Amino acid sequence: MVDVSIAxxxxxxxxxxxxxxxxxxxxxxxxxxxxxxxxxxxxxxDVAEPFQMSLAAISKHLGVLTAAGLISQEKRGRVKWCxxxxxxxxxxxxxxxxxxxxxxxxxxxxxxxxxxxxST
Numbered sequence: 001m002v003d004v005s006i007a008x009x010x011x012x013x014x015x016x017x018x019x020x021x022x023x024x025x026x027x028x029x030x031x032x033x034x035x036x037x038x039x040x041x042x043x044x045x046d047v048a049e050p051f052q053m054s055l056a057a058i059s060k061h062l063g064v065l066t067a068a069g070l071i072s073q074e075k076r077g078r079v080k081w082c083x084x085x086x087x088x089x090x091x092x093x094x095x096x097x098x099x100x101x102x103x104x105x106x107x108x109x110x111x112x113x114x115x116x117x118x119s120t
Contacts, residue, residue: 001026010024017069017090017091018091020067020068020069020093021068021070021088021089021091021092022092023064023068024064024065024067024068024070025070025092027061027064029051029053029061030061030064030065032050032051032105033042033047033058033061033065033071033082034063034065034070034084035085036050036072037082037084038084040084041081041082041083041084042081043080043081044058044059044062044073044079044080044082045079045080047082059100062082064080068087068088069088070084070085070088070089071083071084071085071088072085087097
């Protein structure tokens with residue numbers, strides 16, 4: 001028999017991780033950073049270069065991505081490097097694939113539905 005409290009804690013931990021992942025992915029700057037890191041590891045200053053924001057602002061975005069487990073940061077000498085974590089989106093991907101067993105979702109209609117629900 002499964003201990004209900006253990007199952008509840010496991011589900012809560014998974015939900016928290018999914019929440020962090022989707023919150024991190026909700027921002028276009030963070031998605032752009034992830035796309036850049038697909039190519040290779042990058043120094044924080046190189047990550048910041050294409051954006052019209054301060055290094056401190058980029059560091060906050062990197063902190064969110066790190067907290068969500070989507071990237072890792074490592075100091076090499078005096079330079080801080082960012083690395084994409086290859087398995088970081090696995091849980092979110094598995095969660096989203098569950099919806100693939102249903103009919104195709106009209107994402108525009110879904111977005112409209114969510115906006116309506118959130119405005120009430």
